[in-house]
Amino acid sequence: MLGQAPPERADAARNRQKIIECAERMLAECGGHQLSLDEVARVAGVGVGTVYRRFGDRAGLLFALVEDSERRFQESFMTGPPPLGPGTGPSSSLSPGAGAEVDPQARVAAFMHALLDHQAGLEKLLLLLEKSSPDARFSGPYPLYHTHLATLLAKARPGADPHFLADALLSSAAVTLVTFLRTRRALTLDQIKSRFTDLVLSICAGPPLPAEEPTAQPPR
Structure with a gap:
């Protein structure tokens, strides 16, 4: 995880940030039991495929939340x-x-x-x-x-x-x-x-x- 993040398009970076902020908000409000990639995509207003391509699975999304x-x-x-x-x-x-x-x-x-x-x-x-x-x-x-x-x-x-x-x-x-x-x-x-x-x-x-x-x- 150490090092610079790979370059990405501006729209992809915005989607990634939107997904992460949405997941953080869901964790704070509802706990982890509702944190599925499908539900995060729905609440964030992005395509389910976008979330899966970016994070792969639930573990990949959680790793992204602790990345910084x-x-x-x-x-x-x-x-x-x-x-x-x-x-x-x-x-x-x-x-x-x-x-x-x-x-x-x-x-x-x-x-x-x-x-x-x-x-x-x-x-x-x-x-x-x-x-x-x-x-x-x-x-x-x-x-x-x-x-x-x-x-x-x-x-x-x-x-x-x-x-x-x-x-x-x-x-x-x-x-x-x-x-x-x-x-x-x-x-x-x-x-x-x-x-x-x-x-x-x-x-x-x-x-x-x-x-x-x-x-x-x-x-x-």
Whole structure:
């Protein structure tokens, strides 16, 4: 989702904005149960085919509703200031040495905290998105989150499987689970962030792991 939107005709841009504003208004007034593409097209006064060609399905429309917020979040961890973004930063408990490159462990913790804040601001939309498509959690921005975390974890815990650890951390931050922790476990967002700091420390604080031996091939 990061980057510039593809160019489009002025009338197509107007229709897109009209559809998004209509969907936002329907969500605010009626909740998500009436947010079908057919109904959005009817209320927006555009052709049903226009909506389907532009967004594909309900999940595509919901992704469009979070696009601006998602782009700002992605920019913050890809190019923003440390410890969330790259570059150099002041010393801290997780990043010793003023002016040194930010410890990847510090960036993992900062990313998880920022992700929780980002999702909290879009909670209702993200819950609808997961209900709309069984694969929604793993589409959209998920591959970028995974690649970002796996890159940092490979530096923070050499020898471990960074791809598995990235998936494990992202699964722990799933909006459905975080909503459960806030409503059923009565944890505040700050308390959940503190638990994630402990989780990141426990993942990254261990000694470097030896490289896995290649699996022996059975004799032919």
